[in-house]
Amino acid sequence: MEYDERLARFRQGHANPFDRSEVTDAPRNEVRPELFPSDTKTQSSERPMDLGLAEDHFSRPVGSFVASDIEQLKQTIEECKRLILELPEHSERQKDTVVKLIHLRLKLQELKDPEEDEPNLRVLLEHRFSKEKSKSVKQTCDKCSAIIWGLIQTWYTCTGCYYRCHSKCMNLITKPCVRSKVSHQSEYELNICPEIGLDRQDYRCAECRSPISLRGVPSEARQCDYTGQYYCGSCHWNDAAIVPARVIHNWEFEPRKVCRSSLRYLALMISRPVLKLKEVNPLLFNFVEELVEIRKLRQDILLMKPYFLTCKEAMEARLLLQLQDRQHFVENDDMYSLQDLIDISTGRLSCSLTEIHTVFAKHIKLDCEVRPLLLSPSSGFERITPEFILNLSGLLLFCLVLHFFHVKASCSKIMCLAWSANTLPHRKREEKE
Structure with a gap:
């Protein structure tokens, strides 16, 4: 008995100070109630997770946990995931644990990417x-x-x-911005899929230089149809784009798989008029009738352009701004962008350009104030027709306008040159036929 009393006093003196009141007040023979009497196994198995989730002695705000470093958070997340699988489905405890798991993962992400004052x-x-x-x-x-x-x-x-x-x-990041390449180079690779082989690339990605192989070990090699080179899965996402070389040589518009850098480059270059078809593939005009039609419309528009630049009404109506999306159409007739060729293949460009051509011709033939002066009996130019005006070169047309508005006197030399410019091409065409 004396030994038991000593042992009891020793235990009482070395007990947890937070539990001392409960030990002294509670009878020795009374059994303390369990927290979850119906689920003792689950309670014991969730103790490591509860250290990070359930015990909150200092009333931290929501989302703040005792597990403060990344390794502890990862361990707590694994315990939480295991507990979710053990708990009964659709139970309240399982739902609460899922919510805690979400908070844990958000906390882990915050620790991995700490919020700093990043520059704009x-x-x-x-x-x-x-x-x-x-x-x-x-x-x-x-x-x-x-x-x-x-x-x-x-x-x-x-x-x-x-x-x-x-x-x-x-x-x-190791790849420079492709915008600089567009500004400095501004040209396409016009060879169809110019492959060089993995051995020439030293079995490494053409962009990030990570090891690749066709067997997928350590990383799958993916070929870009535009550059012909091989890339890893991080630099080549199997995106598809229309390849200019296939359009020019084969008139093929089927999208092909390209790497990420080629995708961005083609997207930036798609509206730039850098393709001179008559030099790269002049035979294309013999097989694609739409190209011949577009070229004829563009040539007519170039002939009408000087007339609009000297016409006050045309300048006020801003007729030439109808081609502001394709500015090169009022500068030359042989340069094309990739978007032009895509729209030609779908028929979209032919319709829109025909409408613009009709508006331009209508202004010259019907609406413009210069035409009545040119066709008046007193002018001495009775043989001038609207078709004649459309066929004039820019310089001669400009001279005619200056003649009527400023000189107001007949100029046989200008008329002779204009008439020659109008009739000579027709004579040559008839001789060829």
Whole structure:
């Protein structure tokens, strides 16, 4: 008995100070109630997870947990996932645990990507990165291929080539902005899929230089149909685009798989008039009737352009601005953009250009004030017709307009040159026929 009393006093003296009141007040023979009497096994198995979730002695705000570092959070997340599988389905405890798991993962992501005062604009390898403010749009990082969670992650977009990446991935970028290539080079690869082979690439990605192979070990090699080179899965997402070389040589518009950098380059170049078809493939005009039609319409528009530049009504009506999306149509008749060729194949360009040509011709034949002066009996130019005006070269037409509005006297030399310019091409055409 004396030994038992000593042992009891020793235990009482070394007990947990937080539980001392409960030990002294409660009878020795009374059994303390369990927290979850019906689920003792589950209670014991969830103790490691409860250390990070359930015990909250200091009343932390929602989302703050005892597990403060990344390794502890990962361990707690695994315990939480295991507990969700053990709990009964659709139970309240399972739902609460799922909510806690979501908070844990958000906390882990915050620790991986700590919020800092990131600059709004960063320049790297000719990229001009602008900090994005969108929190709801889900994007994919062009560097690590992971999803960008705008709600909790800082991300940037290049204003030149629209390259998107996490803030943490910016220092890993090795590819310069393709906008600089468009500005300096401004030309296409006109050979169809110019393959050089993996051995010439040293079995490495053409962009990031990571090891690749056709067997997929360590990474699958994916060929870009535009450059002909091989890329890894991070630099080649199997995006499809129309390849200019196949359009020019085969008149083929089927999208082909290209790498990410080629996709951005083709998107920036699609409206640039850098294709001179009569030099690259002049035989294309013999097989594509739409090209011949478009070329004739463009030649007529170029003949009408000087007339509009000297006509006050045409300038006020801004007729030439109807071609502002294709400015090269009022500068030359032999340069095409890739978008022009795509619209020609679908018939869209032929319809729109025919309408513009009709508006231009209507102004010259019916609406313009210069035409009645040219066709008046007192002018001495009774043989001038609307077709004659359309066939005049720009310089001669400009001289005629100046003649009527400023000189107001007959000029047989100008008329002779104009008449020769109008009739000589027809005579040559008749001789050839």
